[in-house]
């Protein structure tokens with residue numbers, strides 16, 4: 001593993017901006033691909049992303065900004081994808097450069113809707129990237145708190161420990177601590193599932209349920225996550241670790257969570273469409289609810305997922321949230 005590996009971040013949203021900030025603490029130069037050419041010009045002249053985490057100041061000479069995905073890929077060894085899952089396939093359609101020998105890390109917390117695969121699996125299946133060249137960057141970590149340099153912990157999962165250590169080292173700083181993990185499948189599924197549970201927490205809040213119920217919801221959510229991830233990939237994992245329970249809690253409770261915010265609007269009576277239009281950011285759990293529901297419907301041996309089912313009914317079957325959550329309360333303990 002080349003210790004001088006060059007990094008590129010792909011994406012122009014809040015998480016990509018936060019990751020670039022973390023990397024610039026350790027790398028002389030970081031590649032940064034985003035579609036928006038106006039934003040690129042703004043970063044070059046005004047030193048900050050005009051649309052996301054505007055308080056984060058960059059040194060433009062440290063950034064290799066480009067709106068050409070191939071240029072970013074060609075100039076880097078390690079590619080960190082932070083494009084929302086719903087737009088990943090569209091972005092990858094522009095790719096003509098080879099991904100062979102590249103190390104691909106996903107910071108995306110979702111399922112690729114077109115393939116129904118988590119991002120690592122998608123790169124493995126579609127681009128034939130070997131699993132030891134694929135990894136996951138997960139939280140609990142909100143981009144907004146990285147911008148404020150509030151102490152945060154990341155988990156870096158990869159089958160190849162050396163690669164996980166390299167990524168961890170390059171993201172670390174006085175406000176970022178890192179753990180490494182081998183559970184690439186489990187951490188990725190957990191990161192996708194917790195977004196659905198955060199939507200549930202938001203709906204419950206919007207409907208007027210209080211903290212007492214929220215804690216029961218979260219307690220049931222972690223058990224549901226454990227059952228689901230075990231059925232997907234039966235590994236002896238400690239579901240109480242930060243990458244699983246920690247990420248569920250921060251997304252379920254934080255004021256920065258877009259998934260919770262989205263759910264809250266639904267609980268308050270917004271339609272799905274109007275809630276999405278109201279938000280200038282992505283709630284991955286909206287897409288994940290459909291994919292996670294469809295995946296588990298195809299499990300040969302059924303797994304009990306009352307919370308995913310409830311969110312799916314509200315978002316995709318246009319069922320009344322009040323009635324669905326009333327029914328859900330009888331299924332929790």
Ligand SMILES: NC(=O)C1=CN([C@@H]2O[C@H](COP(=O)(O)OP(=O)(O)OC[C@H]3O[C@@H](n4cnc5c(N)ncnc54)[C@H](O)[C@@H]3O)[C@@H](O)[C@H]2O)C=CC1
Nearest residue numbers: 012013014015016082083084087108109142143281282284
């Ligand atoms: N924001 C956070 O704190 C964290 C986010 N993540 C994950 O990072 C991924 C990216 O999310 P954020 O950066 O937070 O999103 P965001 O909501 O901040 O930004 C959305 C991004 O999507 C782009 N976009 C919008 N429409 C598009 C289209 N049609 N085609 C291509 N791109 C389009 C926007 O230009 C923008 O770059 C998600 O999977 C999210 O779950 C993971 C950990 C923390």
Ligand SMILES: O=C(CO)COP(=O)(O)O
Nearest residue numbers: 139140141142257258259
């Ligand atoms: O993954 C996250 C925190 O770890 C971000 O969650 P939201 O997308 O709900 O803001």
